[in-house]
Amino acid sequence: MQVFHGEVFHVLPEWKERLAQIGLNENSDWTRLSSEQAVSGSYNTTSNFRFELEDGSSVFFKRYVYRKIRFKHWLQPSKAAVEAAGFNELKALGIPTLQTVAYGERRRLGLLQATFIVTRGEQNTIELDQFLARQWYNMSTTSKRTILKQLQAILIKQLQTAHNAGFYHWDLKLRNVLLQHTTDNALLIWIDCPRSRRKTANEFDAVVNDFSAMARVACRVLTPGQQMRFLLDYYDGNREKARKLYRAVAAELVKRPPRPYWHLLAEDDPMYIRNINKQ
Numbered sequence: 001m002q003v004f005h006g007e008v009f010h011v012l013p014e015w016k017e018r019l020a021q022i023g024l025n026e027n028s029d030w031t032r033l034s035s036e037q038a039v040s041g042s043y044n045t046t047s048n049f050r051f052e053l054e055d056g057s058s059v060f061f062k063r064y065v066y067r068k069i070r071f072k073h074w075l076q077p078s079k080a081a082v083e084a085a086g087f088n089e090l091k092a093l094g095i096p097t098l099q100t101v102a103y104g105e106r107r108r109l110g111l112l113q114a115t116f117i118v119t120r121g122e123q124n125t126i127e128l129d130q131f132l133a134r135q136w137y138n139m140s141t142t143s144k145r146t147i148l149k150q151l152q153a154i155l156i157k158q159l160q161t162a163h164n165a166g167f168y169h170w171d172l173k174l175r176n177v178l179l180q181h182t183t184d185n186a187l188l189i190w191i192d193c194p195r196s197r198r199k200t201a202n203e204f205d206a207v208v209n210d211f212s213a214m215a216r217v218a219c220r221v222l223t224p225g226q227q228m229r230f231l232l233d234y235y236d237g238n239r240e241k242a243r244k245l246y247r248a249v250a251a252e253l254v255k256r257p258p259r260p261y262w263h264l265l266a267e268d269d270p271m272y273i274r275n276i277n278k279q
Helices: 013-020 079-093 128-134 141-164 203-221 224-234 239-255 270-278
Strands: 006-011 037-041 046-052 058-065 100-108 111-120 125-127 177-181 186-190
Touching: 006 013, 013 100, 058 079, 079 100, 079 111, 079 141, 125 128, 128 177, 128 203, 141 186, 141 203, 141 224, 203 224, 203 239, 224 239
Parallel strands: none
Antiparallel strands: 006 100, 037 046, 046 058, 058 111, 100 111, 125 177, 177 186
C-alpha cells in the first residue's frame, strides 16, 4: 500500500516530460485518461491503453477504477503495485520483463478507489501465442522444430529460475509472454503479472497454475509426448514429478477446456475462415 488516505503519484524523472505529452502528470485526472489504441479493458475496473510518444517510443497505461467500494481492498496492495513489484523481482532474477515508468493510487481511509501503472513498450515484439499461430504455424517442419526447441529451452530456464526463487506469475498465458528477436537469438519477455505471488504455502499448486495457463495454447501445439518432455526438462529428468504435474495440468484443462487452435489464426487464414463459417 502506497498511501492510506489521499493520492500518490510516482514517475521516473527522465519520463516526466514524455508522459506529460499524453496528459499524465501530478495535476491530471488519470482516472479518465485514454487513447484510441485500447489494448484491453472492462467497464467495471480495468482499462489498458497504448500511447505513441513523439520520440517514436510507446508506453502502456493500465488503470483500475473501482466504481463500488470493495472492502477486500482495504489496506491491501493494489494490482498495479503487485505488478510493479513483480516486474522488479523478475528483473532481479534476470528474467526479461517490462520497465515501470510511473505508478499511482488513490485511497479513502485505506479503501482503494483507483490505481494505475505505466510501462515502457518493447519494440519488435509479438505475443508468443500469436507468433505460434500466425508465423510458426506456416513454417517448414525443420524450422518449426528448431525454433520450438530454442523457445522451450529459454522458457524452461525462466520457469526454473522463477519457481526456485518462489516467484509465481499466476497468469502465465502465452499471450503474456512476448517474443523479441535480437541479432543473435530470441528473447522471451514476461508481462502482465498483477496477480503474481511469492512463497505460497502450496508450491505445487502454484506450479500447476503457471503450467496450466501456458498449456491452454501449448496443448494445441505440442504432442502429448512433447508435453511430457517439456515437463521432464523442467524437473531435470525426474519422471515421477513430471507425471504428477502432467496429470494435474490435464485435470485443470478438463475443468475449463481451451479454445480451438484456429481462434488464434489471422482472420484471412483459410483455416480460420473455414471454421468461422461453420459456426
